[in-house]
Every structure is written in C-alpha cells, then in structure tokens.
Amino acid sequence: MTTSSPALARVLDGLVDMHVHSGPSPFPRRFDHVEAAEDGARINMRAMVAKSHHHNTQMDVLAMKGRLAHVKAQVFGGIALNSTVGGLNVHAVRMCLRMGGKVVWFPTISSGRHIECHPEDGAFPTTTVPLTLERIDVLDESGNLKQAAHDILDEVKEQGAVVNGGHMYPEYIRALFQAAKDKGMTRMVISHPDFVIGAEPEMCREFTALGAFVEHEVGMYDPEGTQKWDPAHLMKWIETIGPEHTVLASDFGQAVNPKPVDAWLRVAAALLDLGLPERDLQRVVRDNPAYLLNLDD
Template identity: 35%
Template sequence: MNYLKGAIDIHVHSSPSIFPRSVDDLELAEQAKRAGMRAIVLKAHEESTVSRAKLVSKVVEGIEVYGSLVLNEYVGGLNPYAVDMAIQQGAKLIWMPTGSAKHHIDHYGGKSDYKEQKSTIRLLPQKGITVLSEDGRLLPVVYDILDLVKGSGAVLATGHLSPLETKVLVEAAVSRGVEKVLVAHPDLKINKMDLSLQCELVKMGAYVEKSMLTLMPQWKSIEPDELVRGIRQLGTENCILQTDFGQANHPVPTEGYNQFIQILLDHGITETEIEQMACSNPAELLGLQAK
C-alpha cells in the first residue's frame, strides 16, 4: 500500500555524492513523483544542493524539489558567506555541521567518515567543528549565521552537534528570533539525546525529526515502540517524519518512507497523525501553502 500521497521528505540523500547512493537526484524526484509525494529536500554533506534542485525541478515536473546547505568544512565550515548565498538562491534548510562536527568525529574515533558507510573519495583529516567556545558560549560567527537565517524563510537545522551544543544553539536561535528550528534525528546514535531534552527543545519552539534510518539494522539506535512513545510524549504537532535514506545498501527512499509509515501504523500511530507529521508539519516548516 502506498502511504506517500502528499508526503514530504525534508532529509534525503541522492547522488552525486561522496558516499554510494541508491538513487541520483533525477531518479529520486521521479520516484517521489510516482509515489504522489508533494516535495523533497536534497541533502549533501559536501555541497549546497540548491542548484541541483533547481535543475531537477526543470526536468521533473509535478514534484517540488528544494535544496539545502550543510556547514561542513567542504563549504568553509561555519561560513556566513555560504549561508547567505544559499539562502538567496532558495535553500530551504541550513544544517549545522554533520561529518565535520567535532561530536561526529569524536563518535567515530577521529574520523569524519562513517563506520557504516565509507566515502568513495579521499577526505582530508579534520579537527572537528564546534559551535561553542572553550567557556561554553556560542561562537560569534554562529550569531552571524542565525541573523542570516532569521526572516529568510529558511530553517535552521542542528546537524551532528552534541546534545549540549544543540541545546545552546536552539536557545540562542529562539531568543535571537529565528522563526524555524529543526532538531536533526535526535534518536540517531551519532547525536542521540534524551527524550527529556527533546521535550525541552520542543517547548522552546523547535520541531524534531523522527527518522527511518534510526530503525535500520546497521544504524539501529531505537526500537519502534520506543520511537512511538517518544512521539506521543513530544506531540505529533512537533514531530516531522523523514527517511535520511539514500544509502546504497538500503531500499530507495520512497520505499523506505512507505515502510516507515507502515511500522508507525503497526505500532499505534493513526493515519491522521501520519498526515500531520509527514505532510502538514513539514509543509509549514518549508513555508508551503496548506493543501
């Protein structure tokens, strides 16, 4: 059964990429269109996907395709110039560092790669990016980035920062007036955070992602019943479903999304709640008109 009519995947990977992918940008858009999805947001750890999304949109009609920017070393790290350019060109999400985050590198024992998937090209060694100074304060450049995101219509997303960094960042973003904040896969083992902290961030005004990737054998971080209990505690109005798929050893993202929804339904989430988390909430986050 297809559950994807009107659904949005705000966090999905495709090639070209430094990692092996199951689909390229065009294949992903075509498959999402056939599944009846409304929109996808392309994410790449190594570059802005804004231009890619624009080209795909010209080729594949009937599906909205958007780009994003991840602030890894490959775009200059915490680089306001890259943020400004991406936003002006239409980026929907500005992600804090992922593979370049110090927390990520510490998690993998000094590597910016992943144990679960290896880059197809050589990666230079990285010291790791943190958003905090030695005294625990947010770096001045991060405030510059927050000010660029504020009022732009784009979303500030947290990436692979540590739970502490994420908390400080979200607090600052909200107090600074950033309208849209997204906590990236807080159940994933790389940046896993307690449910109590997720609840705290939601009370500040952030959305939290709930991800199919966290249920996959190689990336297993949480059991489905615990994931559903977390959604119940956080409130479906504060959660956004995504796949984080595109890894070559997984089903293609549309199949993965359908499987994810089936798992949630089997564990007591209702179709109305699915519609909220897969369609309404991400549409609101992306600034798309209600349907």
C-alpha cells in the first residue's frame, strides 16, 4: 500500500499521538510543539502530547498558546519524573496537571533500568547543555511503593490524567500499576515494553489485566528512522496483546529522525499490508489514545 492511499488516509484520520519529542529540549529536536502539530494536519491529527525527559512541557504549550490558536490539533503537555524535575515530586506534578497537563511519566532516563541499559546515554543524543542525572526509584528498601509515588498517583487520579510507567524495571511498573488499580485508576500506559524496559508479552498481559494499555512506537519500525525494526514484530505484538489493549505513538521529533507523520504513513501502510484490519488500526491510533486523554468527555 502506498502512503498516498485513500484507505490509509481514512484509517489515520483523527489520529492521536501520545508521545511526540518536539522541542524545546536539551536534546536536539527537529521542530517545536507548534510545528509538530501543524505538520499533523497532513493526516488530520486530532491531538498530540509533547514529551520531554527533562521538564514539564505543559508550560511550553501554554507559552505557545498564541501560535497554537490556528492549529486544528489539540496539544497537551506532561511531566517525566526524572532528576531534573526533582524526581518523585508531587508538587511539580500538581502544577503540571492543574495547568492542563495530561500525562505523568514515571522515571525514564533517571530510572535504574535505563541507566543500567545506557550508563552513558549511549542510545540518546548528547545534550546541548551539560546536565546532571540521578537515579530515581519508586520502591523503598523493603520493596514497597514509596509514599511519594502514592501521592503522585492520587493527584493523577484526581485530575483524570494518564500514568505512564516510564523506563522502569517491569517489576516496578507492575507495583505502580497495581497501586493505581487499587485506587480505581484506569488510564495507565507502558511504553515500548521491548525497548529498554524488557517486559515480555506474558508480563504485559499482567499489565493489561490491571487495566493498562501497551504503547508501541511506530518510530522504531520506520525504515527511514534510526532503529528500523521489522513491522512484522509490531504486528505480532498487536495480535498477542490485542488491539483493545494497544496504543501506537510515534516517539519521534529527534533531529536525526524523520517527522512523526512520515513514520505514521509508512508504518501504518506496512501494518495494513500485513493484514491488520482497518478497524483495529483505527482503534490503536485513534480510539484508545482518545480515551486515555479524555478527549470525548
């Protein structure tokens, strides 16, 4: 299927991208949040979430409000709980969400699992300014979820936002999601389980049983991106976990990678060619993320 196919345009119409690495950022970025949203018009993108590993992006979104006024797609921010925002900092979370942020990512580049995999940030670009990084853990010495994590979950629940497991160890994510479920939360996401995190499908079934969605990044499967994974692998994940528990996002915006829209077009076409039903593709790119972001409430 070509990327100009009417069927492809129909399936991607109203897409919601929950993982866009637009700028500003200490990492080199291809464009800013407004430019990313403007480019989304090529596929009639409904909404996107701007993600930074380093700061609260909701403040960026608010600062760009004037430029975003003419953009059809809604743009939301969020906060990743790394050392540059104070780690498990409920005060930073509270400000982000009460200013309109939609997603809280638990530690990504500050997680023990990420540091273990990339002790020198080998899989990431060099920052444009020198920064410090400390490890942030959500479990205490007894293996229990820290009170700060509980406080953050309570704030996420109160604001109807999304809790994302970040780049943590699978066991840490399970503890976080179990606590979230116990609090009555239903908007939970684990990103790229087979990249950095190392969560096998069987463990991901445990996550979905707790109410979580499994997010895969189309940027990893784009033949013009830096990773170039086989789309057949992504297709197997969708079939194994089920489209009802799956979300696709781009994870693009890096200066060295193509634009997210181009990755969406190429990877979506590949999935349709592999036999993914159009309705299932719509569900994972449009319906499930729209539910997570409360777009229809």
